[in-house]
Amino acid sequence: MCEEGPDPKLQSPTCAFPFIYKGNFYSTCTTEGMSDGKHWCATTSDYDLDKRWMYCNITGPDPSIEGPSCVFPFIFKDKSYNMCTTEGRSDGKHWCATTSNYEMDKKWKYCNVTGPDKSVESPPCVFPFLYEGKFYLNCTADGRTDGKFWCATSSNYDADKKWKFCQEDSGTASSKEPPRCVFPFTYNGKYYNSCTEDEREDKQLWCATTSNYDRDKQMTFCTVTKTGCVFPFIYKGKAYQSCTSVENNEGRAWCATTPDYRTDYQTTKVQKWRLCNESDCVFPFVFHGKSYHSCTRDGHSDKKRWCSLTANADTDKAWLLC
Structure with a gap:
């Protein structure tokens, strides 16, 4: 143990994530400050203040017998895995077995060593996303040795490790805004x-981005804001990507809290909508590549103040007057 690291005399029982060590936040176990290379964590939210910690119990694959290339599916603790997993690791790193049965052979490797690993690929792009502490507003080849363009499919790749390859157009990855829902579509x-x-275990709303999902397999997730607005929502046959004042006698902006306002009302006789207000704003949001932490007049010729209803006004076009 280095003098700078946790003091063994003060070891105590349960990891607290995230925790602060030397002014930095840690969301997983770390070897920082340890001369023996062992993983440890703080057991309060601030190690610098409380000096309480414990060794992490790495119960997953043994680092001393790391092996070369992923085999899917593989067996770990009597469960079959078809992609890389963090199961059994307290440091949160993705790994895979390099034979069909880890329990029998104890052969494995870390996933995602030089950038996104195809074995943990997942669907559609989210912009901006965080990768190695940097925000990206479009697809990138950073972190890949093959030069292929990719994007994260959550706002934080560093934390979630979720990504996909970007479609290429004439050899260049597309940086244009993501495709919109197409209605009606066939599924x-x-x-x-x-x-x-339909057919999603996680109950996330989605739509096809062509008229025939069965043929094209192209889709994107729909947006549900923190206050329950659904975008796009359908009202009288038209899709709305943001709050609207249409047919509101007072001219106030509103949104549906269900994908199809009229159809759902006819079925349930419950009016599923709400008035939009500044509590719907998402901060910070990105507009023209710039981050905003409050309402802005930028981009509006009438200089009225507005905010975004999602983290990225450039891609989602969902906004509200403040």
């Missing part, structure tokens, strides 16, 4: 006129 032979959660 499993059925027509959809609004976002749906």
Whole structure:
């Protein structure tokens, strides 16, 4: 143990994430400050203040027998895995077995060593996203030795390790805004006129970005804001990407809290909508590549103050007058 690291005399029982050590936040176990290379964590939110910590119990693959290339599916603790996993590791790193049965052979490797690993690929781009402490507003080849463009599919790749390859157009990754929902679209032979959660175990709303998902397999997730607005929502056959004042007698902005306002009302007789206000604003948000922490007049010729309803006004076009 280095003098700078945690003091063994003060070891105590349960990890607290995130914790502060030397002014930095840690969301997983770390070897920082340890001369023996062992993983440890703080057991309060501020090690610098409380000096309380413990060794992490790495119960996953043994680092001393790391091996070369992922085999899927593989067995770990009697469960079958079809992609890299963090199961069994207290440091949060993705790994895979390099034979079909880790329990029998104890052969494995870390995933995602030089950039996104194809074995943990997942669907559609989220902008901006964080990768190695830097924000990206479009697809990038950073971190890849093959030069292919990729994007994160959550706002924080460093934390979530979720990503996908970007589609290429004439050899250059597309940096244009992501595709919009197309209504109606066909899925499993059925027509959809609004976002749906059909066939998704996580109940996330999604839509096809072409008229035929069965043929093209192109989709994107729909947006549900922190206050419950659904974008796009359908009202009288038209898709709305942000709050609207249409048919509101007082001219106030509103949104539906269901994918298809009229159809759902006819079915349930419950009016699923709400007035929009500044509590719907998301801060910070990105507009023209710049981050905003409050309402702005930028980009509006009438100089009215506005905010974004999502983290990225450039891609989502969902906004509200403040």
